[in-house]
Amino acid sequence: MNVSLFLTCLADVVYPAAVGKSTVEILERLGCEVDFPKKQTCCGQPAFNSGFHRESRDVAKHMIKTFEEAEYVVSPSGSCVAMLKEYPHLFEDDTDWQDRAEELANKSFELTQFIVDVLKVEDVGAELNANVTYHTSCHMTRLLGVKEAPMKLLENVKGLHFTELPNKQQCCGFGGTFSVKMVPISEQMVNEKVQHIEETDADILIGSDLGCLMNIGGRIERQGKPVKVMHIAEVLNSRAEVKTWE
Amino acid sequence: MGIKIGNDKFFERVDKGINDKFMRKAVVEAQSRLEGRKTQTTEEMGNWEDWRDLSEEIRQHTLENLDYYLDQFVENVAKQGGHVFFAEDAAEANDYITSIVKKKEAKNIIKSKSMVTEEIGMNEALEELGCNVVESDLGEWILQLDDHDPPSHIVVPALHKNKEQIRDTFQEKRKYDKSSDPNELAQFARKELRKDFLSAEVGITGCNFAVAESGTVSLVTNEGNARMATTLPKTQITVMGMERIVPTWKELDILVSMLCRSAVGQKLTSYITGLTASKEEGDIDGPEEFHVVIVDNGRSKILGTKFQSALQCIRCAACINVCPVYRHVGGHSYGSIYPGPIGAVLTPLLEGYDDHKELPYASTLCAACTEACPVKIPLHELLVEHRKVIVEQSGKSSFGEKLAMKGYAFAASNPGVYKVGSSSAPSFISSVAKGKDGHGKGPGPVKMWTDIRDLPEPTGETFRKWYANREKERDQS
Numbered sequence: 001m002n003v004s005l006f007l008t009c010l011a012d013v014v015y016p017a018a019v020g021k022s023t024v025e026i027l028e029r030l031g032c033e034v035d036f037p038k039k040q041t042c043c044g045q046p047a048f049n050s051g052f053h054r055e056s057r058d059v060a061k062h063m064i065k066t067f068e069e070a071e072y073v074v075s076p077s078g079s080c081v082a083m084l085k086e087y088p089h090l091f092e093d094d095t096d097w098q099d100r101a102e103e104l105a106n107k108s109f110e111l112t113q114f115i116v117d118v119l120k121v122e123d124v125g126a127e128l129n130a131n132v133t134y135h136t137s138c139h140m141t142r143l144l145g146v147k148e149a150p151m152k153l154l155e156n157v158k159g160l161h162f163t164e165l166p167n168k169q170q171c172c173g174f175g176g177t178f179s180v181k182m183v184p185i186s187e188q189m190v191n192e193k194v195q196h197i198e199e200t201d202a203d204i205l206i207g208s209d210l211g212c213l214m215n216i217g218g219r220i221e222r223q224g225k226p227v228k229v230m231h232i233a234e235v236l237n238s239r240a241e242v243k244t245w246e
Numbered sequence: 247m248g249i250k251i252g253n254d255k256f257f258e259r260v261d262k263g264i265n266d267k268f269m270r271k272a273v274v275e276a277q278s279r280l281e282g283r284k285t286q287t288t289e290e291m292g293n294w295e296d297w298r299d300l301s302e303e304i305r306q307h308t309l310e311n312l313d314y315y316l317d318q319f320v321e322n323v324a325k326q327g328g329h330v331f332f333a334e335d336a337a338e339a340n341d342y343i344t345s346i347v348k349k350k351e352a353k354n355i356i357k358s359k360s361m362v363t364e365e366i367g368m369n370e371a372l373e374e375l376g377c378n379v380v381e382s383d384l385g386e387w388i389l390q391l392d393d394h395d396p397p398s399h400i401v402v403p404a405l406h407k408n409k410e411q412i413r414d415t416f417q418e419k420r421k422y423d424k425s426s427d428p429n430e431l432a433q434f435a436r437k438e439l440r441k442d443f444l445s446a447e448v449g450i451t452g453c454n455f456a457v458a459e460s461g462t463v464s465l466v467t468n469e470g471n472a473r474m475a476t477t478l479p480k481t482q483i484t485v486m487g488m489e490r491i492v493p494t495w496k497e498l499d500i501l502v503s504m505l506c507r508s509a510v511g512q513k514l515t516s517y518i519t520g521l522t523a524s525k526e527e528g529d530i531d532g533p534e535e536f537h538v539v540i541v542d543n544g545r546s547k548i549l550g551t552k553f554q555s556a557l558q559c560i561r562c563a564a565c566i567n568v569c570p571v572y573r574h575v576g577g578h579s580y581g582s583i584y585p586g587p588i589g590a591v592l593t594p595l596l597e598g599y600d601d602h603k604e605l606p607y608a609s610t611l612c613a614a615c616t617e618a619c620p621v622k623i624p625l626h627e628l629l630v631e632h633r634k635v636i637v638e639q640s641g642k643s644s645f646g647e648k649l650a651m652k653g654y655a656f657a658a659s660n661p662g663v664y665k666v667g668s669s670s671a672p673s674f675i676s677s678v679a680k681g682k683d684g685h686g687k688g689p690g691p692v693k694m695w696t697d698i699r700d701l702p703e704p705t706g707e708t709f710r711k712w713y714a715n716r717e718k719e720r721d722q723s
Contacts, residue, residue: 007709009658013668014675015702020709036713039661047651047658049611051633051643055655062659138612171570175610180694182608184260187698188574189610218699222683 001119003032004070006063006084006108008077009042010210019210022237023076023111030119039066043083049176053090060087064100072118073108076233078140079209084108085144110140111233112149112208122152128238129159132230133202135193135216137209138171150208150232157235163200167192174215190219197227205229248336248367249582249597251396256581256604263575269398269406273576276405280567283511284618291507301504302622304497305558308489309549315458315491316540322461326523328536332488336366339541343368343450343483344375346537350481352377352447358465358472359383360452361400361561362487362541364583365596368450380442382471384435388412391419398577398585401509401563406576439471449479449533453486454561455501456538459494462522463538466505468515476521482533484521488540489557501560508562508620544596552631556591558621563588565615565625571608580605587615587625594632603642606632646690672704679703 005027011019024034044059064087067073075081085108087101115121134154141147154160173179173189193216197205205220205227207213217229252259263269288294308315320330333339347355355377363369369379381390385404389395392415397403404412409426416422416434424430454466463484465472476482492498498520506512525532548557566572566586577585582593582602590605606629609615615625637643657663678688679701686696695701707715 009668012709013671014704016704016706017709017712018706021712024713038710041658041661041664042654044655044658047655049630049633050647050651051630051635051637052651052655053634053638055651058655058659062661066661138610138614142613142617169614170573171610171612171614173570173610175612177691178607178610180691182260182571183694183697184257184264185571185574185608186610188264189570190699192574214702215699218695218701221680221700222698 001032002071003027003034003074003114004067004072005034005036006040006043006067006073006075006080007036008075008080008210010214011076014214015210019076019231019233022231022233023074026111026115026124026233026237027074030115030121030124032119037066037070041066043080045080045083046176048083048086048090057090060090060101061097063087064097064104067104067108068100070107072114073104074111074114075108076111076231077209077211078110078113078137078144078146079211081108081110081113082139082143110144110146110149110208112153112236113144113146115236116149116152123156124153124236126156126236126238127158127240128235130204131161131163131200131202132204132206132235133163133165133197133200134168134232135165135172135197135205135207135212136168137207137212140208141169153236154206154232157238158240160235163202166196166199172212172216174211176211179215186215187219190215194219194223194225194227198225203227204235206232206235208232247364247370247394247396247583249365249584249593250601251578251581251583254581256579256608259579259581260575263579266406266576268408269576270574272405272408273573276399276402277567277573280402280509280511280563281618284508284564284567285511287507287511287513290513291503297500297504298620298622301501301620302558304492304501305560305621306555308491308493308497309554309557312489312491312549315493316488318458319456319461319491320540322459323523323536323538324461326461328461328523328538330538330540333366333539333541333543335543336541339366339485339539339543340368340371342537342539343485344371346481346483347372347375347377347448350447352481354442354446355379355448355450356442356446356475356479357381357383357386357449358451358467358475359386359403360450360485361583362452362543363450363485364397366485366541366543368485380439380446382439382443382469382475383467384432384469384471387435387439388415391415396578397583399563399566400561400584400586400589406578443474443478446475446479448481448483449475450483450485451475453484453490453538454505455492455498456486456490457493457495457498457520458491460522462495462520464498464502465517465519465521466502466515467517467519468510468512470517473517473519476519476533477531480533481535481537482521482524483537483539485539485541488542488545504620505560505562508560508564508618548595553591553595553628555623556588556595556628558623559588559592560621562620564618564620565623568614568618570610570612570614575608580608587629588623591623591625591628591632599636599640599642603636603640606630606636650691672708675701675704
């Protein structure tokens with residue numbers, strides 16, 4: 001199976017290689033041919049959610065062209081894939097582009113969704129000895145509708161001691177530009193999230209979206225709390241002898 | 247009162263909300279209680295998603311044929327001796343209502359809970375005439391006694407007050423001398439209100455749903471106050487938003503059930519009242535005269551636009567009860583009698599962006615509201631739609647944001663530019679990654695981010711570098 005990786009701008013620009021590298025290694029281990037179209041940029045969500053829809057159309061066109069040849073597009077982010085699925089709505093007055101957008105939307109999957117629903121695998125042979133909890137990101141669960149896949153995969157990671165996060169359905173306060181436009185509100189929201197994480201006694205907070213993890217992790221760092229954040233790709237790529245988070 | 251409440255600026259209101267410890271505790275508790283009960287009663291129904299689909303369909307069908315059903319409703323009210331008045335705006339509605347009150351030489355008015363009468367500022371208009379207007383919903387009555395404190399929730403208007411504050415208000419305004427025990431407080435309110443029910447010449451109600459096929463007005467309460475307000479006074483005036491229509495009793499049945507379950511997690515509230523026409527021969531109670539005021543006040547302008555679905559709202563507040571922003575800032579922060587996600591959508595539609603331009607941005611677009619809505623209003627999408635209008639039509643987006651977004655889009659659609667930008671990111675990020683609380687580093691949005699959070703330290707190689715090296719190695723081997 002041929003998979004094109006859509007890394008997302010956060011994993012590309014802000015974070016070091018671990019998330020993308022883990023995604024590639026997991027997929028290859030499961031028998032996929034993985035390529036990385038180098039012209040890829042961002043899904044366009046920052047402009048779209050801010051109301052700059054003309055601008056997000058330009059970004060969308062670029063991404064549609066970049067991934068036109070792909071068989072499957074897989075990305076370590078629920079939110080960015082939900083944005084790719086939004087593309088057809090951006091071209092309601094342009095059937096040519098709408099068809100191309102539709103094609104991209106149909107072949108795009110979030111990483112855990114792809115592993116569980118397309119590859120039909122629930123155990124990726126990972127092992128990580130740690131107390132963990134999991135943050136269900138809003139766009140992945142509510143917009144993309146992926147709720148079970150990450151849970152199924154985490155259940156089969158050896159050594160994980162999992163505690164459910166209280167009020168897990170509640171947003172962490174990231175919201176893209178919300179996090180910088182509405183700082184006082186975002187702060188209250190992320191504080192509550194961090195408090196709930198602490199209640200679980202977890203050493204690691206796992207998440208499937210780097211936006212949320214950057215927000216929660218950044219607040220945890222600022223408060224000097226002893227909790228690490230880890231993308232689910234890194235967890236699923238952990239093996240007994242390799243602990244990528246150290 | 248009107249839609250807008252208070253004169254504080256948005257961030258001043260937010261600041262007040264965030265620092266109101268009691269209010270925040272009350273909101274957190276109320277959200278968990280209401281949402282918990284809602285989940286339980288909607289699960290009991292079975293096939294909740296199918297019920298939502300059906301309810302959405304009923305509301306959409308009604309809005310698409312609103313002219314027809316309004317006509318039918320009006321005809322049926324008139325046929326049974328009722329009077330109907332269409333008010334294009336608040337002033338017209340108030341003029342009509344005050345003219346009836348004047349004609350009746352009424353001094354005492356009793357009201358049951360109604361958001362639309364708040365919206366049009368009806369109480370103030372009647373008070374100007376010298377009338378004594380009394381709210382009979384317990385929450386609204388408390389707020390009225392407390393110098394017209396505005397509501398902070400559309401179903402539980404006094405959500406932000408605790409029982410001690412209520413006792414103090416009763417003591418100060420009504421010489422109450424008992425404890426803050428909710429039973430004693432309610433007993434007192436009951437006794438006080440009884441006098442007002444008995445002396446009122448005119449009863450004014452809102453309307454949860456108006457049934458077109460029979461000309462019936464239906465009211466949903468837990469306190470029975472709407473029944474008192476519609477059976478004792480000789481004149482009844484019902485004020486309704488023009489979209490409150492259901493075609494028949496069959497749809498009423500479904501939507502009332504959806505409303506009660508979604509609003510307060512009850513299968514039915516204690517009192518569901520259907521009022522058709524005025525008192526007839528042989529009836530032992532009911533008004534001698536019945537008026538319905540159908541208020542447009544900006545609603546018809548929403549019909550046929552991308553915001554039409556906002557008119558599907560049945561005012562259950564389920565979106566408010568799950569909203570993580572409302573949770574921390576409370577209702578008054580929205581600066582509107584309609585708070586929360588539906589308020590952030592509706593308020594700018596009814597009153598324009600000038601006073602409410604921040605509301606569409608007071609959301610993370612987490613879509614909890616959309617998921618909770620029993621009539622499937624895509625609330626988070628409508629918030630994005632508002633942002634689009636602000637950017638493309640109203641010209642209210644800031645120069646800085648325009649520049650940032652155009653720059654962003656240029657980079658994100660030109661891989662060469664993106665590459666230059668992204669390759670300089672790590673050294674930039676490491677220079678600003680850590681600030682102190684309230685003292686972020688870097689320009690504009692970066693400072694806002696690092697005011698309260700760190701940025702991830704860029705350590706080790708980037709993915710692109712790792713991938714390029716791997717490709718090189720593979721080519722060599």
